[in-house]
Amino acid sequence: MELFESIDAVPDDFGAVALTIGKFDGVHGGHRAVLERLQQIAAERSLRSVVVTFDRNPMSLLKPESCPQPLVSTGQKLERLGSTGVDATLVLTFDRALSEVSAEDFVATVLAGALETRVILVGADFRFGAQGAGDVELLRTLGEKHGFEVIVIDDIELEAGRRISSTFVRELLADGQVAEAGRILTALHSVRGIVVLGQQRGRELGYPTANLERMPEGFIPADGVYAAWLVVDGTRFAAAVSIGNNPTFEGVAEKQVEAHALDQDFDIYGKRVEIEFVDFIRGMVKFSSIDSLVEEMRRDEETVRTILGVPAKATLYK
Ligand SMILES: Cc1cc2nc3c(=O)[nH]c(=O)nc-3n(C[C@H](O)[C@H](O)[C@H](O)COP(=O)(O)O)c2cc1C
């Protein structure tokens, strides 16, 4: 996938395109269905398939108090978009200046200027331009002027009838339902960040944990214990993950996202690692003793083995 980080980066001879435009937060199943349709249309008409997206949620600038936490960072989003097979993604910096561009000027400079748009796929509720003044109707009118067709795509629904949306995935994650979220995302939900120093206690408990930096990439699921994969330098390790402020111990103010890789002993401080959530095991508990915490962690480890299909360590007889 080619990546353009501004309209100026699009080469003049890039060619005619079919495009879709949006936040694509999470690149969930609904997004993927749209991107498949986009690629079909592009192939039928010998056009290149392009996604136009933003470097942040426009709401973070326009209405920060009600802007939701993103499901994925821009980096994670671009990786996921790349895996869908689209030819290119144009990432627009959503700053004050862009927020003030009128609907007409946006179409003239981006869709009909930097890009040679022939087809655009949008949802029925698509809004664009300053104050969201542009709608599908206006886009159609502008399409006649600039020579592109507008195709409106229906909402993609789950079997249960609920619309697939980033909001739905966010609600599931905030409730710890990572397996269900993964089903809608069509990929495991993940967070990633640098491994930093924790309280240096894990090793003493028999469960060293790689603690992620304070603001990792990706939406942090509800506090609790999870079965997950810890990805280090491209290798996946089965892991028991804990999210919360370790209530058994006093004085951890910040929420910790930490992963214990089963059967491993490695030094991964300073590495950028990814945690892919598979299933929820239990909530965070304030134990009355460290022994009862460790006992529960042992049970968690066994549960992780069952969920991920990792056999128990071979017992060594001396
Ligand atoms: C599988 C697992 C389950 C955990 N469950 C709890 C828990 O229920 N309550 C709690 O206070 N801490 C829990 N923790 C977090 C531990 O308190 C924490 O890993 C330990 O204090 C080490 O912290 P450190 O990495 O900052 O040294 C859990 C950790 C793991 C790996």
Ligand SMILES: Nc1ncnc2c1ncn2[C@@H]1O[C@H](COP(=O)(O)OP(=O)(O)O)[C@@H](O)[C@H]1O
């Ligand atoms: N199996 C393992 N899973 C996770 N981290 C491990 C493991 N074995 C060793 N480590 C290393 O030990 C560190 C965690 O040790 P710990 O005593 O919990 O200290 P901290 O409080 O800094 O997390 C990790 O950051 C990692 O570098």
